[in-house]
Amino acid sequence: MWYLAHLESPDLRVIGATLPGIPGIILGRNDRIAWGFTNMNANVQDLLVEKLVSGDPNSYVTPQGPQPFMVRNEIIHVRESNIIEFEVRETIHGPVISDASSRTAAAVNENHVVSLTWTALRKHDTTARPILHMNRARNWDEFVEALRWFKEPQQNVVYADVDGNIGYHAVGRIPVRGPTNTVRGTMPVPGWEGNYDWSGYIPFEELPHAFNPNDGTLATANQRTIDDSYPHFIARDWASPYRIRRIETLLAQTEKHSLSDMQRMQGDIRRVWPARDCISRSLPKLCCED
Secondary structure, three states: OOOEEEEEEEEEEEEEOOOOOOOOOOEEEEOOOEEEEEEOOOOOOOEEEEEEEEEEEEEEEOOEEEEEEEEEEEEEEEOOOOOEEEEEEEEEEEEEOOOOOOOOOOOOOEEEEEEEHHHOOOOOOHHHHHHHHHOOOOOOHHHHHHHOOOOOEEEEEEEEOOOOOOOEEEEEOOOEOOOOOOOOOOOOOOOOOOOOOEEEEOOHHHHEEEOOOOOOOOOOOOOOOOOOOOOOOOOOOOOOHHHHHHHHHHHHOOOOHHHEEEEEEEOOOOOOOHHHHHHHOOOHHOOOOO
């Protein structure tokens, strides 16, 4: 889905990947800095089972008492076909998704519905703003200031500049779930109880980040980027670390890398298989590289 573009004006020269219709480069470089993304795999969706008010199918139970559904009509214009019209019910948590089809409706009984709460459906999404400011950033401080406004989707952002600095910052709204919410988005939970509601988002300053680390390298490949000392919950389902371990192996091969080194890494075809990786850690004498 990426579209490669080169934008140039009297005060801007930036090149990289964007999406059709976006007036800026999402990941790329200008004449001072370069940056790239990988998905953080953060857990930012919860399914909630909502209990209908007895005798009133137009209302549902909340921790504050019964509330009516907010209702809106959606119209989808389909090319060379009929217009699709349907009604959407919304709760304090988000839209009712069990209305979408008979299959999803069958997942709950007639006294309940299922709603989706998702950071991408919340108000005040300012992600268009940082794209323009990232394009114009001249250094790490300006770049980080732009990232503050990045809300969706949750990303690992790596950075480098012509002065030799490198940096990493996680971005996006990541919900803070209470200590009693041990489910943490892994299964549907009762929406009427309240203890599964989010209490806000992880502050930007407390998201994982690094600048000019001592070992001189930074890389991401959708892997877990935090250790057990990190105070906030981000996700349970990180990508397998075999890709990042291969990247780290290639980076460690020399102290200073050239452009051709980077091209070789991008085209690297060796896959350190997860099974081999597990075996090598437990039985190192029985394993070898291809």
